[in-house]
Structure formats: C-alpha cells, structure tokens
Amino acid sequence: MTNTKGAVTGVNGNMVSVRVDGAVSMNEVAYIIVGGKHLKSEIIKIQGDIVQTQVFEMTKGIKVGDPVELTGEMLAVELGPGLLGKIYDGLQNPLPEVAKKAGYFLEAGVYLDALPRDIKWDWMPVAKAGDKVERADVLGTVPEGAFTHQVMVPFGMHGSYTVKSVKPAGKYTVAEEVAVLQDESGAGVPVTMMFRWPVKRAIDCYAERLKPFEPMVTKTRIIDTFFPVAKGGTYCIPGPFGAGKTVLQQVTSRNADVDIVILAACGERAGEVVETLKEFPELIDPRTGKSLMERTIIVCNTSSMPVASREASVYTAVTMAEYYRQMGLNVLLLADSTSRWAQAMREMSGRLEEIPGEEAFPAYLESTIASFYERAGIVRLKDGRAGSVTIGGTVSPAGGNFEEPVTQATLKVVGAFHGLSRERSDARKYPAIHPLDSWSKYKGLLDADSVAWAHGFLSRGAEVGQMMKVVGEEGTSIDDYLVYLKGEFLDAVYLQQNSFDAVDASVSPERQKSMFSKCVRILGSTFDFKDKEAARGWFNQLRQRYLDINGIEWGIDVYKKADAELKAFVDERVSGLDKRAARIIESLE
Amino acid sequence: MKKVYSRIESIKGNVISVKATDVTYGELAEVKTRFGTSLAEVNRLDEDLVSLQVFAGGRGISTGDEVRFLGNPMRVSFGDSLKGRIFTGSGEPRDKGPALHENLIPIGGPSVNPTNRIIPREMIRTGIPMIDLFNTLVKSQKLPIFSVSGEPYNQLLARIAMQAEVDLIILGGMGLKYDDYLFFKDTLEEGGSLQKTIMFVHTAADPVVECLMVPDLSLAVAERFALKGLNVLVLLTDMTNFADAMKEIAITQEQVPSNRGYPGDLYSQLASRYEKAVDFADSGSITILAVTTMPGDDVTHPVPDNTGYITEGQFYLKGGRIEPFGSLSRLKQQVNGKTRADHRAIMDGMIKLFAAYRDTLEKKSMGFQMSAWDQKLLKYGELFEKEMMDLSVNIPLEGALDKGWEMLAACFEPQETGLQTKLIEQFWPKKA
Ligand SMILES: Nc1ncnc2c1ncn2[C@@H]1O[C@H](COP(=O)(O)OP(=O)(O)O)[C@@H](O)[C@H]1O
Numbered sequence A: 001m002t003n004t005k006g007a008v009t010g011v012n013g014n015m016v017s018v019r020v021d022g023a024v025s026m027n028e029v030a031y032i033i034v035g036g037k038h039l040k041s042e043i044i045k046i047q048g049d050i051v052q053t054q055v056f057e058m059t060k061g062i063k064v065g066d067p068v069e070l071t072g073e074m075l076a077v078e079l080g081p082g083l084l085g086k087i088y089d090g091l092q093n094p095l096p097e098v099a100k101k102a103g104y105f106l107e108a109g110v111y112l113d114a115l116p117r118d119i120k121w122d123w124m125p126v127a128k129a130g131d132k133v134e135r136a137d138v139l140g141t142v143p144e145g146a147f148t149h150q151v152m153v154p155f156g157m158h159g160s161y162t163v164k165s166v167k168p169a170g171k172y173t174v175a176e177e178v179a180v181l182q183d184e185s186g187a188g189v190p191v192t193m194m195f196r197w198p199v200k201r202a203i204d205c206y207a208e209r210l211k212p213f214e215p216m217v218t219k220t221r222i223i224d225t226f227f228p229v230a231k232g233g234t235y236c237i238p239g240p241f242g243a244g245k246t247v248l249q250q251v252t253s254r255n256a257d258v259d260i261v262i263l264a265a266c267g268e269r270a271g272e273v274v275e276t277l278k279e280f281p282e283l284i285d286p287r288t289g290k291s292l293m294e295r296t297i298i299v300c301n302t303s304s305m306p307v308a309s310r311e312a313s314v315y316t317a318v319t320m321a322e323y324y325r326q327m328g329l330n331v332l333l334l335a336d337s338t339s340r341w342a343q344a345m346r347e348m349s350g351r352l353e354e355i356p357g358e359e360a361f362p363a364y365l366e367s368t369i370a371s372f373y374e375r376a377g378i379v380r381l382k383d384g385r386a387g388s389v390t391i392g393g394t395v396s397p398a399g400g401n402f403e404e405p406v407t408q409a410t411l412k413v414v415g416a417f418h419g420l421s422r423e424r425s426d427a428r429k430y431p432a433i434h435p436l437d438s439w440s441k442y443k444g445l446l447d448a449d450s451v452a453w454a455h456g457f458l459s460r461g462a463e464v465g466q467m468m469k470v471v472g473e474e475g476t477s478i479d480d481y482l483v484y485l486k487g488e489f490l491d492a493v494y495l496q497q498n499s500f501d502a503v504d505a506s507v508s509p510e511r512q513k514s515m516f517s518k519c520v521r522i523l524g525s526t527f528d529f530k531d532k533e534a535a536r537g538w539f540n541q542l543r544q545r546y547l548d549i550n551g552i553e554w555g556i557d558v559y560k561k562a563d564a565e566l567k568a569f570v571d572e573r574v575s576g577l578d579k580r581a582a583r584i585i586e587s588l589e
Numbered sequence B: 001m002k003k004v005y006s007r008i009e010s011i012k013g014n015v016i017s018v019k020a021t022d023v024t025y026g027e028l029a030e031v032k033t034r035f036g037t038s039l040a041e042v043n044r045l046d047e048d049l050v051s052l053q054v055f056a057g058g059r060g061i062s063t064g065d066e067v068r069f070l071g072n073p074m075r076v077s078f079g080d081s082l083k084g085r086i087f088t089g090s091g092e093p094r095d096k097g098p099a100l101h102e103n104l105i106p107i108g109g110p111s112v113n114p115t116n117r118i119i120p121r122e123m124i125r126t127g128i129p130m131i132d133l134f135n136t137l138v139k140s141q142k143l144p145i146f147s148v149s150g151e152p153y154n155q156l157l158a159r160i161a162m163q164a165e166v167d168l169i170i171l172g173g174m175g176l177k178y179d180d181y182l183f184f185k186d187t188l189e190e191g192g193s194l195q196k197t198i199m200f201v202h203t204a205a206d207p208v209v210e211c212l213m214v215p216d217l218s219l220a221v222a223e224r225f226a227l228k229g230l231n232v233l234v235l236l237t238d239m240t241n242f243a244d245a246m247k248e249i250a251i252t253q254e255q256v257p258s259n260r261g262y263p264g265d266l267y268s269q270l271a272s273r274y275e276k277a278v279d280f281a282d283s284g285s286i287t288i289l290a291v292t293t294m295p296g297d298d299v300t301h302p303v304p305d306n307t308g309y310i311t312e313g314q315f316y317l318k319g320g321r322i323e324p325f326g327s328l329s330r331l332k333q334q335v336n337g338k339t340r341a342d343h344r345a346i347m348d349g350m351i352k353l354f355a356a357y358r359d360t361l362e363k364k365s366m367g368f369q370m371s372a373w374d375q376k377l378l379k380y381g382e383l384f385e386k387e388m389m390d391l392s393v394n395i396p397l398e399g400a401l402d403k404g405w406e407m408l409a410a411c412f413e414p415q416e417t418g419l420q421t422k423l424i425e426q427f428w429p430k431k432a
C-alpha cells in the first residue's frame, strides 16, 4: 500500500481511468473498490495525474468517483513449494479453492493465496550461519512430489548477505521464517520459503545462457525426427481451427521428456482443460512413477474469463517455469493459444486509442512476442548445473492464413515451426504438421543429412502427385510412380501417428531410430514391378503391415514375430539398395 | 428516485451522451422521445460524460429529450411464467401476455469456474443420421450450423429442437425475418412444444441494439433453469446478425476495426456467450445450437472463423444437406464408444468410402476412365446421399447403423470395406 490515493474518472470496457494524487508506477497493481469488493487492476498507461488501468474483472457497476487503492507493487506471483499440481487462473488464483469458496461461478473480487499456507514442508537446511549468500543461492530444501525443491534467497534481494541464522530441520509452512539474512548495513532480513516476483520481469539469476543443444523428446515421430525441438528452445504450432493444435499439445504435455510441464490454457475452450484436469491425476508419469498431475501446473484463463487476466496468464506461467529452471530442472511451457494473448493486447491497445498496426494489432506486437519467447532458454546456474525452459505456443491465425501478424511475428523468433494444414487434417492425417512447410533449426535425434535424404522423398513424391492430377496415372512413368508411392508410404507409417492408440501415441527414441532405419531401407530399395497396379498393391500391403506393427508394444514377442515377417515380406520383393541408404542404415546400427 | 436529465450532448448513430453524475457502468436508462420510451445502456463513462446505446436507435431523438437513469443493469424476469412466452430483445412481451417484472435476474453474468465443469457424457438424439451417426451431438455442446442464406437452417434447427429430448427450449432470434419467426412459432406449436419454449426474438425490423441483448437474455434464463435441474437447449439464429450489430455499434463509436470492420474483441464477445454451454455436475445443462450464416459461403470470414475457434465443431449445411466434410463434432468421441459396437467403425468406414466416391466423381468429370471399383463407388455414393444425407431421413441411430451395413452389402464385398473382420462377422447382412 502506498500513500497515493486514486478515484475513478472513466470506464470503457475493461479499461478504467483513475485520477491519482501522488506517485504511481507502470504495471503497478491497483484495486478499484466497488460496493465493498476489491477489483484487481494493473496500471498500463500514465499521463499526468490520470492513469489507465486494465481491470482483471468485469467492470459493470463501477462509477466515476469510486475510490482506488494503489499497492505500489507490480503484478506478481508467489513462488515457493506447493506450485506443482495446482490449477490457477491467469493471476495465480487457485481455481479449485475459489470453487470451494464461491461455488459454480467465478465471482469478481475473490483472490486467494496461491500457495497453501497450511501445509508443513519437510525443511532441510543447506546454508549455515556465517555463509555469504546472494539472491537465488540455496538456503535449504524441501521435498515436493518427485523433486527436491530448493528454497532460495528471494530473487529480488539484490546485493550480498550474510546468513545470520537458519532454522534446523523440521516442518514449516511457507509463511514461517526459515532463515534470517543480514545485509551490508547489518540489518536482519527474515526469509520464508515463499516470495513474490513480478511476472513481467524475466528471472535472471543464472550465470549464463547457453545455446540449446539437446533435443527435447516429445515421442511424436514427425517432431523428434523431422522437426525437432531443443531443451531451452522455442517452437510454434500455427493452424486453422480443428487442425489439431490442442490435441498435439495435450499429447506433448503427457509424453515430453522434461521434469515439469506448465500448461497455459490461454483464451480457448474451458472444456479442453477439463479433460486434462480429470485425466492427469489418473495417468502415471513413467519417469517418476507418480501421477502426471504432480509434475504439472495448469494456468487456466479460458475464453470467457476476463481478457486482461488472459494477457497476464502467459507471464504468470513463464515466471513459474523460470522459477523451477532455477533449481536445475527442465521445464516445458505450452501455451494454447498465443493468438488469444495477442488479441487481449489488441483489445487493450484499442481502448488506449493507440495508433493501430496491421489488423489493428499494436505496433509493439512483434517486440512483445519476441520478448516473451526470449524467456525460454537453457541456462548455466551459478553452481554449474543447467536448467531449461522450453516454450511451445499454438497460434490461431484468422482464416487459417499464416500471412497474418501474430504468425509472422512468431515465426521470426522461434526455433521450430510446426505448421498444421487444413488439407492434412481434413484427410485425417494426424498430427497434421505439414512436412513440406514446417522447419526446425534444432538438432534432432538423428543425423540431419540422413533425415534430409528421407525428406527428399516427401517433396519429390508430392511433386509427382501434383503432376499425376494433371496427366493421370497413365501419363506417369513407373519410376516416378515409385517415388510417389515411397513418399506416401513414409508419410502414412512414419509421419502420421495415432494419438489415441495406447502404443502408437508415444514412441521412444530407440524405436524411432529402428523404425526410421527400416523406412530408409524401403525408400532406398530398387523394385521390379510389372506395372503400377502391382506396385500399388504391394505398397498397400506394406503399409498395412507397418501400421499393424505401430500398434504393437516394442520388443515383446508379438512384435518380434511381426517384425521378422515384415522383413521376410520385404526381402522377397526388393532387388537392390541405394548406396546412400545403405550408409544411413549402417550409421543407425 | 434518480435524477432526470433533459439535455443530450451528442447523438451518433445509436449512441447518445449526457452529462450526469453517480451513474454506474452498464446501468440502464430510459430515454423518452416523441416516439415513445426506449431503454438505453451505459457503455462508456468519461468524467461526467455518459455514453449510452439506445435500444430503439438514435433516429428521431432530440437533444431536449429526457434521460432517466434506473440505477440497475439490464435484467430479465425469471420463473416458470416465462414458459410459452415470447419477448423482444428488450425483454418486453411480443405476444399478448403481460409484462413480467418479478424475480429479476442480471444478464451477462460471470463464467463457470473451469474446475467445476465435467467431461460431457450424454448423447442428444436427433434422428438425423448425419448427426447421430457421423457427428454426434452431445449434451452441453456448443455447436454452430454454418450455412448460407437460402439454406434450410432454421428448419434444421426447429427439427432438432422438436426431436431432442430436452426439458426446455429457448429460442434467441437475431435479425430474424418475420416469416421465420412465424415458422418457428407455428412449428413448435404444431409439435406441442410451445409450452416448453421461451422465445426472445429480435426481427429484422427491430432496432439493432436490441439484437445485441438476445443471446445474453436467452442464456441468463437458460442458466437459471439449468441450475434448477433442467436440460435446456438454446437455439440462436443468426449469430452473424449479432456480430454485425456489434460491428455497427463499434464503428459508430469510432473503435478501430480489426478485420473487415469487426471490432477487435469479436472473439471474446462470441466466446463469452458460447462458453455458457455447460453441464452442471449435480444439476441441469445448457446445450447451444447456433446458426452462423457465412457471407459469400466463405468459412474464413471473421464471423464463422472466430466461431470455429470457439465452438466444439460445426455442422456444415450446404445444398440442403449436412456435408460430411467440414462438419465436425469435437465431442463425439466422448459418447460414440458407448452406443453400439459398430458405431465408430461404421462412422469411419463409410466416410472413407464416401471420400473415395468424391474422388471418383472428380476423375469422372475430368474424363478419366471408370474402373469396376469406380463403378461400385458411384453406386455407393448415390445411395449414401439419398439414404443418409437427405434431411428428410428420420431414423434412430440404430436404424441408421443397420442401414449403413445394408448399403455396404449392396455395393461391396466385405473385404473391400476396410472394416474389421470381427465386426463384419457380427453385422454383415446375411444373404436371404
Ligand atoms: N492426433 C490426432 N489424432 C486423431 N484425431 C485428432 C488428432 N488431432 C486432432 N484430432 C481431431 O481433430 C479435432 C480437433 O482437434 P483440436 O486439437 O481441438 O484442434 P485445434 O486446437 O487446432 O482447433 C479433435 O477433436 C479430434 O477429433
């Protein structure tokens, strides 16, 4: 709370103008007091003694003259043990607790503690009296689910401190003092397991940022093999509605090879979050043996929830991701959809009467998107360990047309592009990532040249397919036709993957390698078919056998048997192997 | 008693402004003109300047007309007495019944806490094979019918309403042609459903601001009934008119348009209505079916485009039939595994064959030769269009599945259908 007082002077949608009588700061939180309710808002423009705030609630009922309380604090989240497994709204309000208090509906002005105050954590001190510490140094640890949660010197405590006292091992809540630090002037600063951090500031307590080098396995073949994502990297999934953006993210959130997943359901359907909410607690994370929910945080600000908190929600999510990265963990943040976040900015910009850019998005759209994705990264911490935040965002382009500002601005900054196409989703070719339009700058599971060689069959096959539409099958040579069949084959058995099949939904890197090698064999083989009809017939059978195998658990007897039969089926037909293909197969062994 | 203001500062389109104090955002006022009294809603406050959108429109308002603030936001009466009644977009009676003032509830309330939602679980039967079999409608779903003017979308809406086993139907008409209004009234009356129907109707002849109120009025009432345990079906037609009304107001208020003149918050505005669809775990539910006409049959037009991003699929009505391609029920997998063992297989299998039929048609039109297989597909496709797609077909899901097998047997050998051997053994019609 500051000494500054304010009063409402105007309301326009969710933007409220306030006259203030003293100092205020940008992005400061202010509460508008309406009939006893405190409505949270954020200052987004200051001009003389008039400030504009965006209100995180419906503004009905506000009137000119209503008092406004200035907090002096920027919009911030609570960081500490207890975040994992939680379901928050865009402002870090715990939604299940809100439900207990307010019932079915999200009543305005109900703000609850993000971190439970009643849980006693098993504290193990690490620092001792006399130690010299600075921000982000570890003071102690508590177990949180499958992780050792490090309790650190609050990130906002700049300068150096001497540890004066540390509580002995024992059970404490996040609100209890666990250590006292002494600053340079000799004053004591009590520290708890929890502190606050402003969401719009990146957490920067690491030693250095590294270049992403290690693939983040998603267990989706087309991604890991052809368009890989790196730990600490960024990627985007643009696509028209119904193309499969959400399903792809849901699958990734289950299977990704990371420690922690943060889902930001940003301005899309509430129903889709419900599926995750109900299913995750039942699913087992093979990495930890605990429920998937225990490695997940959900930030849920769906389309009918206040638009200003939608704008905040992606920052809330990325701040929590950065916090866990600071413990040396690999965190994946999935945002669905960043377009809704951009639209929230556009709504606000319109009310501020800023000069609009393309499609009325604000001129700072590009730089804002860029600085959001810049919060991803793999970093070396001061003690030498590495931690990462990977960000994947869906984009929902108007009309499914990628030539629009949000898609374009995103493509400029991300390291991989998984473009979903209507054509592929209509043909039920899931995941509908377009193999000819998409790209990745990251190193994948497999050697890039080998992958490029295989990819060549997709592009050449597609060319033949186009040509065939004009001249018909009759006018196509058998050699071209074979290229076409090989491309279609790779697409059907490798790129496409059944997300709803228990086995096919997630494919381990080993299995991907083995399967890729088998596909290379087919692509590189010479065949001697008497006519196209015979070629098509054989490839149809081949495809069916592969699809069957894709549904069988890897390595079990049934699999081995089917695999051997498949090999015999192929051996019987092929007549020679391309040298390049032979080398690739060798390199994969 | 609130103060009366008798000096209007400006009139722009349907928006007027007055100098007034102690007015809340979203409050209602009455504007008395020589044509009668109209409601108006506060949509902007700037110091003592209050802007209001006048329900009856700005036409004919004089700067000397009286504005009286009512001290409350837009509300609607709620209770069983609404059943069988017809109201305007201002909530006034459109039928001969009395005006209702009891038990007023606010409209446009807060959204449901996502953690209180449940996974949808119950099918709504319509008797239309293209829906029940191929894109099953689910209780609490929000689903638009994408169409173009001239198509029988209102007939389709009325038919689903009559057939669906729901406790209450709420019809929200926006920019409805008077004939269509009468059509709904007559159809529901003939089908004996009028007593379980409430209508909020804005016709094409009514003031545009009233159009904006219709979804909120309909959904506020629906929500209360759902909380009392009723399964409510809300029909909204035509949401494109609703969006156009928003566009009109936004432009007169000099808001910067984002896309083809529509305001930047079109998505949020549509979403806050559609997201009212819900299944309350221990109470009733709201299902929303909404017509969205696509200007120029263009699905990338901002209204269908934004709608598609919000709703749980869409029915694509074209040439008087629900198109299998382009139509989608995103919730169908929640229910179609529990209907009959062959439901999913028949759904996928028949659509794949129908897609092959469309390819064959294309080949045929380009003059390529038709193989024996092509001939089979042609026979199948024609049968499919007649027996499945034609909107006059009215059979329960099980009947449609049986018919599906018969059609397959009439056109193909079992192994040509791509269906699992196990299902074929169980369901393939035995030759007589
Ligand atoms: N990988 C997939 N496998 C099977 N069906 C899918 C897959 N991805 C999407 N679908 C189908 O497409 C529908 C829409 O997918 P969704 O991810 O919600 O699209 P978007 O988020 O792009 O609008 C789903 O309900 C499902 O029926």
Ligand SMILES: [Mg+2]
Residues within 6 Å of the ligand: A245, A246, A247, A268, A336
């Ligand atoms: Mg989606």
